[in-house]
Amino acid sequence: MTKTLNLTLKVWRQNGPDSMGRLETYNAGDISTDMSFLEMIDVINEQLTIEGKEPIAFDHDCREGICGMCGTVVNGRPHGPEKGTTLCQLHMRHFSDGDTIVIEPWRSRAFKIIKDLVVDRGALDKIIQAGGYVSVNTGGAPDANAIPISQDTAEKAMDAAACIGCGACVAACPNASAMLFTSAKISQLALLPQGRPEAATRAIAMVRAMDELGFGNCTNERECEAECPKEISIVNIARMNREFFKAAFFSEVK
Secondary structure, eight states: OOOEEEEEEEEEEOSSTTSOOEEEEEEEEEEETTSBHHHHHHHHHHHHHHTTOOOOOOOOSOSSSSSOOOOOEETTEETOSSTTOOGGGOBGGGSOTTOEEEEEOOOBTTBEEEETTEEEOHHHHHHHHHHOSOOSOOOSHHHHTTSOOOHHHHHHHHHHHTOOOOOHHHHHSTTOBOHHHHHHHHHHHHTSGGGSTTHHHHHHHHHHHHHHTTOBOOOSOOHHHHHOTTOOOTHHHHHHHHHHHHHHHHSOOO
């Protein structure tokens, strides 16, 4: 038999980046423990619509934990209480009957609030545009496999490439740093031979873009690593720093 929960939700509501925000309280009754967190918000929005009220705006897309669109701060933790889990894959069985759940958007100067729980994460796209690519013609799979790469190196590159760009690392960091995201995007290319020709320009351009967009710096608090739904390691930040310092001291890139 499916269990149900009666919850109290305190949800951040804000009409836009220049509007004052506030927490509004909603009663969520008969919420199935089989629901995902986003399905629970869907139910609340149906109730609000029936009552003639404005539904809660929130980001979502694939709802399979791979697109990075979803994400709010749930009781102070990005994506909620479960380790290695995106918000869309968080299920209500992890909460208890009578709980009060506070739901807020990502908090960062670089992430402007569009409405309610929706933030503009375009700053992460601008970091990628600055250098998160390779210019070589990689061809098809047989051509790519023609370059010998050790399994250990390939695994490290794939681990870094698992980053979905959701921004949880920024939301978790007390400095609103994007270094875990940026380092993952640099690492996935720097580890592979296809990414070496542009390694210097990539490191300098992406770090420079990150700073110019208003993200903070890393002070090794490790909240980013703890809250990342794909469990990206801060080892990548150390690798990014090495790539940046090599480029700054030994290359002609300005």
